[in-house]
Amino acid sequence: MKFFVDVILPLPIPGVFTYSLDEADSNNIQVGCRVIVPFGKKKYYTAIVFSIHHVMPQEYEVKPVFTILDKYPILLPSQLQFWEWISDYYISALGDVFKAALPSGLKLESETMVELNMDYIGSPDLSEKELRVLHLLSDDPIQCITKIAKDSGIDNILPIANSLLERGAILLREELKEQYRPRMESRIRFTKEYNHPDKVENLFELLSNAPKQLDIVIKYVELSSLLNQKEIKEVSKHRLLEGARASSSSLNGLIQKGILEEYDIEIGRLRVENIQEQDLHPLDKSQQKAYQEIEEVFDTKQVCLLYGVTSSGKTEIYIHFIEEYLNSGKQILYLLPEIALTTQITERLKRVFGDKLGIYHSKFSDAERVEIWRKQLSSNPYQIILGVRSSIFLPFQNLGLVIVDEEHETTYKQQDPAPRYHARDAVIVLAHMCGAKVLLGTATPSIESWYNAQYGKFGLVELKERYKDIQLPEVIPIDIQELKRKKRMSGQFSPPLLAMMREALDKNEQIILFQNRRGFAPVVECKTCGWVPKCTNCDVSLTYHKKLNQLTCHYCGYTYQLPDVCPACEAKDLTHRGFGTEKVEDEIKLIFPNISVGRMDLDTTRTKTRYEKIISDFQEGRTKILIGTQMVSKGLDFDHVSVVGILNADTMLNYPDFRAYERAYQLMAQVSGRAGRKNKRGRVILQTRSMDHPIILQVINNRYEDMVQNQLEERQVFHYPPYYRLIYVYLKHRDEKKLDFMARTMASQLRTVFGSRVLGPDKPPVGRIQTFYIKKIVLKIERDVSTQQTKKALLNIKERMLADKRFKSLIVYYDVDPM
Numbered sequence: 001m002k003f004f005v006d007v008i009l010p011l012p013i014p015g016v017f018t019y020s021l022d023e024a025d026s027n028n029i030q031v032g033c034r035v036i037v038p039f040g041k042k043k044y045y046t047a048i049v050f051s052i053h054h055v056m057p058q059e060y061e062v063k064p065v066f067t068i069l070d071k072y073p074i075l076l077p078s079q080l081q082f083w084e085w086i087s088d089y090y091i092s093a094l095g096d097v098f099k100a101a102l103p104s105g106l107k108l109e110s111e112t113m114v115e116l117n118m119d120y121i122g123s124p125d126l127s128e129k130e131l132r133v134l135h136l137l138s139d140d141p142i143q144c145i146t147k148i149a150k151d152s153g154i155d156n157i158l159p160i161a162n163s164l165l166e167r168g169a170i171l172l173r174e175e176l177k178e179q180y181r182p183r184m185e186s187r188i189r190f191t192k193e194y195n196h197p198d199k200v201e202n203l204f205e206l207l208s209n210a211p212k213q214l215d216i217v218i219k220y221v222e223l224s225s226l227l228n229q230k231e232i233k234e235v236s237k238h239r240l241l242e243g244a245r246a247s248s249s250s251l252n253g254l255i256q257k258g259i260l261e262e263y264d265i266e267i268g269r270l271r272v273e274n275i276q277e278q279d280l281h282p283l284d285k286s287q288q289k290a291y292q293e294i295e296e297v298f299d300t301k302q303v304c305l306l307y308g309v310t311s312s313g314k315t316e317i318y319i320h321f322i323e324e325y326l327n328s329g330k331q332i333l334y335l336l337p338e339i340a341l342t343t344q345i346t347e348r349l350k351r352v353f354g355d356k357l358g359i360y361h362s363k364f365s366d367a368e369r370v371e372i373w374r375k376q377l378s379s380n381p382y383q384i385i386l387g388v389r390s391s392i393f394l395p396f397q398n399l400g401l402v403i404v405d406e407e408h409e410t411t412y413k414q415q416d417p418a419p420r421y422h423a424r425d426a427v428i429v430l431a432h433m434c435g436a437k438v439l440l441g442t443a444t445p446s447i448e449s450w451y452n453a454q455y456g457k458f459g460l461v462e463l464k465e466r467y468k469d470i471q472l473p474e475v476i477p478i479d480i481q482e483l484k485r486k487k488r489m490s491g492q493f494s495p496p497l498l499a500m501m502r503e504a505l506d507k508n509e510q511i512i513l514f515q516n517r518r519g520f521a522p523v524v525e526c527k528t529c530g531w532v533p534k535c536t537n538c539d540v541s542l543t544y545h546k547k548l549n550q551l552t553c554h555y556c557g558y559t560y561q562l563p564d565v566c567p568a569c570e571a572k573d574l575t576h577r578g579f580g581t582e583k584v585e586d587e588i589k590l591i592f593p594n595i596s597v598g599r600m601d602l603d604t605t606r607t608k609t610r611y612e613k614i615i616s617d618f619q620e621g622r623t624k625i626l627i628g629t630q631m632v633s634k635g636l637d638f639d640h641v642s643v644v645g646i647l648n649a650d651t652m653l654n655y656p657d658f659r660a661y662e663r664a665y666q667l668m669a670q671v672s673g674r675a676g677r678k679n680k681r682g683r684v685i686l687q688t689r690s691m692d693h694p695i696i697l698q699v700i701n702n703r704y705e706d707m708v709q710n711q712l713e714e715r716q717v718f719h720y721p722p723y724y725r726l727i728y729v730y731l732k733h734r735d736e737k738k739l740d741f742m743a744r745t746m747a748s749q750l751r752t753v754f755g756s757r758v759l760g761p762d763k764p765p766v767g768r769i770q771t772f773y774i775k776k777i778v779l780k781i782e783r784d785v786s787t788q789q790t791k792k793a794l795l796n797i798k799e800r801m802l803a804d805k806r807f808k809s810l811i812v813y814y815d816v817d818p819m
């Protein structure tokens with residue numbers, strides 16, 4: 001009987017692809033294993049086996065599987081089921097889910113290798129180019145085709161290779177490069193002959209004329225604790241040479257004499273630390289009560305929303321739940337919205353759970369991620385995983401509890417590339433598949449989760465007081481419009497903010513300043529003619545970064561030199577408008593020259609260690625003022641912050657999006673919550689030009705529920721979530737006119753199915769990114785309309801559009817539940 005496999009390819013094409021299997025191979029393969037398969041002309045990909053069957057496809061000729069990579073699956077059945085759900089719900093190809101889910105070290109790269117055929121006897125009519133290729137191969141008979149193309153200077157190498165192949169002069173072979181390499185360490189030991197305490201004395205004598213070699217042997221004896229006889233320790237070559245201050249040539253001498261030998265072993269990248277595990281903090285009365293209530297919710301519901309004000313001790317409650325689930329042998333996934341937060345929480349969790357805790361996020365090297373992945377499949381997986389969005393794709397053999405901290409954060413939603421999933425929503429589905437519970441925690445719930453809790457889909461538990469009953473910070477609004485008019489501002493700082501900062505610094509307390517923009521100035525402008533530099537790829541003005549003296553596009557990352565004169569009118573007076581974190585830092589350094597300042601934004605946190613340093617510097621008081629973007633707004637727990645300054649609330653309020661008010665409230669409430677967490681009440685200065693904006697008033701008076709009520713009313717009237725489902729349709733093309741036509745055609749096609757639920761096409765706030773013009777169509781769909789049918793219709797329309805020749809090079813995608 002013939003065997004076939006359906007596989008997932010790492011390509012943005014819907015569906016799975018069928019390949020045939022040898023009879024012999026069919027016994028060695030399981031669903032979830034990786035295979036190499038040919039696809040298209042001479043391309044090879046790593047694919048994942050999705051199913052094994054006997055059904056011969058009728059429409060096309062089936063190619064055989066090239067190789068099987070795994071003896072055992074690298075994916076669990078629940079993961080495949082989860083991938084399918086993501087692909088289906090977010091209308092994206094399984095291949096896109098594959099690409100997002102697997103660390104790239106588990107995906108192989110294909111490069112065509114050319115091999116000289118040693119049996120080839122030659123022929124008289126070889127072309128000059130063919131001879132050139134053969135000549136290169138005679139030096140090194142197996143080479144990668146791209147290298148040959150480069151070394152021979154032949155642009156179009158494929159026809160030449162093809163002709164040589166037909167002549168039998170070369171062979172092609174697919175050599176697949178394994179990207180993941182295990183980390184190896186060289187170690188040193190005595191050869192069998194000398195590996196005994198009795199032999200050591202002889203050796204010392206033997207080497208008395210070679211003092212350098214003697215040093216090495218003495219050091220080896222010490223490091224290996226050979227003379228203690230209990231247990232001989234392994235000695236790394238590096239440590240030995242360093243310890244003996246010897247060169248590798250002296251060591252080689254010993255190896256040649258047959259005294260020592262070198263061997264390699266594979267060592268993991270995952271750090272094993274010996275941490276003294278500490279007891280949990282006992283919960284106080286109200287935390288205890290909340291804990292009980294969550295337990296009760298879990299008796300009947302899968303998801304519980306823990307709505308607890310900032311610094312009420314939600315993290316402590318999570319820790320108690322982790323302990324409980326650990327004790328019953330279950331695994332726990334603890335999700336955070338941002339890497340910046342993992343640093344602090346890692347410390348808090350490590351203290352209690354030691355090396356039961358594994359951490360997973362993109363600032364880890366790919367090799368480390370591969371090792372975590374494999375460890376999670378082993379018989380000794382981490383019991384707790386702390387991670388950001390992508391950790392929902394790790395294998396969990398026994399998931400019992402998922403904690404989603406700061407569940408309101410929009411960073412849980414992946415914007416680009418596909419799949420555009422929301423980690424909170426997706427993980428609820430994953431947990432459901434695994435029979436696990438989900439605890440969502442935040443001081444400012446998302447309106448969606450609040451709504452779900454009000455209508456009984458989620459349970460709701462509240463914590464209304466801060467730990468130790470410290471009062472929530474006092475929020476003091478300052479009218480900067482008025483102060484600017486009277487010219488009383490020092491740069492971005494109002495007199496009351498400066499006064500409060502001075503007072504805090506005098507008492508050796510700390511300050512956080514929040515400005516939701518990075519760089520120095522978001523707009524550079526010619527004072528004479530009004531010229532503003534814009535990105536050539538995107539429809540946005542460029543942000544000025546002073547330290548680099550560069551203009552940067554925050555959409556495509558492209559950088560430009562700041563011109564000396566205006567390119568439009570040649571005037572020399574370029575000025576800047578607006579301000580970002582870099583400018584705030586500059587101004588602070590002028591006002592407080594003797595105070596050390598830290599800054600946390602995308603520009604200062606490119607690596608994992610940079611995050612850790614900024615946070616630990618502030619935590620240990622080495623810096624007194626921390627300036628930052630939304631990165632400083634959430635979840636961080638510092639003991640000595642008494643003042644928080646929100647430098648400009650207005651940009652948040654004016655953002656053109658239906659979630660702007662909700663977001664503004666959450667950001668301001670969260671950043672305020674960093675103040676006065678220990679000891680005494682903190683103070684927040686909120687600088688704004690909109691003193692009586694409802695959101696400002698709600699922040700000052702801590703009226704979360706009023707904010708939600710207002711927002712819910714508006715959203716019902718204007719057909720927004722949680723009452724309606726949103727799907728955005730994005731269309732991209734390099735030609736603006738063509739795009740215009742395509743978008744209108746697409747909208748009318750959508751209208752034939754969805755009628756007045758379709759809005760647009762419109763130009764989004766940034767109408768061109770990375771040389772592509774963009775149009776957006778909005779779909780607002782009632783909750784009770786079948787999502788299956790909606791998605792089927794959407795896929796059909798997309799397929800039809802892309803099949804139409806007039807719509808060549810059009811990019812279309814859907815964003816389900818956009819943020």
Ligand SMILES: Nc1ncnc2c1ncn2[C@@H]1O[C@H](COP(=O)(O)OP(=O)(O)OP(=O)(O)O)[C@@H](O)[C@H]1O
Binds near residue numbers: 281635
């Ligand atoms: N039961 C407790 N025993 C000892 N310390 C506690 C306890 N509860 C809270 N704390 C301390 O109070 C501080 C605030 O608690 P935590 O960080 O857990 O609050 P949170 O609700 O998670 O805050 P946020 O929403 O701002 O992240 C922390 O430093 C924490 O260690």
Ligand SMILES: [Zn+2]
Binds near residue numbers: 536555
């Ligand atoms: Zn750009």
